[in-house]
Amino acid sequence: MSGVLSGVSAPAREAHAPITLRTQAPMRAISLTLLMLTLSNVFMTFAWYAHLKELSHKPWIVAAVVSWGIAFFEYMLQVPGNRIGYTVLSVGQLKILQEVITLAVFVPFAIFYLEEPLKLDYLWAALCILGAVYFVFRSKLAGT
Numbered sequence: 350m351s352g353v354l355s356g357v358s359a360p361a362r363e364a365h366a367p368i369t370l371r372t373q374a375p376m377r378a379i380s381l382t383l384l385m386l387t388l389s390n391v392f393m394t395f396a397w398y399a400h401l402k403e404l405s406h407k408p409w410i411v412a413a414v415v416s417w418g419i420a421f422f423e424y425m426l427q428v429p430g431n432r433i434g435y436t437v438l439s440v441g442q443l444k445i446l447q448e449v450i451t452l453a454v455f456v457p458f459a460i461f462y463l464e465e466p467l468k469l470d471y472l473w474a475a476l477c478i479l480g481a482v483y484f485v486f487r488s489k490l491a492g493t
Contacts, residue, residue: 375437382438385430386447390454392423402463445485448478 396419400412434443452475459465
């Protein structure tokens with residue numbers, strides 16, 4: 350922004366900025382957080398459960414070491430994703446967001462990769478988490 354507001358501090362400029370400019374940075378942070386936590390969760394799900402299918406014939410210590418190797422990549426996405434998210438979300442909101450992502454990643458993984466049957470219990474679990482999302486984000490949605 351140049352012209353009239355060029356000598357004004359950043360917070361003052363933001364207050365005069367159109368609503369789209371003021372909401373872009375938080376939305377970008379939330380979008381990046383969602384992306385990083387989703388990718389992190391894919392690694393986590395493989396680290397926690399893929400050994401049940403792929404390494405069931407190996408000693409548990411081999412599965413643990415392989416899982417730790419996969420989990421390294423999970424943490425390389427999860428830690429910065431949470432740090433970025435914490436700039437615009439509370440820790441409670443981050444945790445509930447992570448639970449939503451976990452279920453969204455785990456159910457297809459269980460059905461398609463582990464070939465588990467689809468259960469109605471997954472729907473009930475999703476509805477419970479949806480309720481948690483409402484309660485944790487309702488103040489943000491209401492603008493308070």
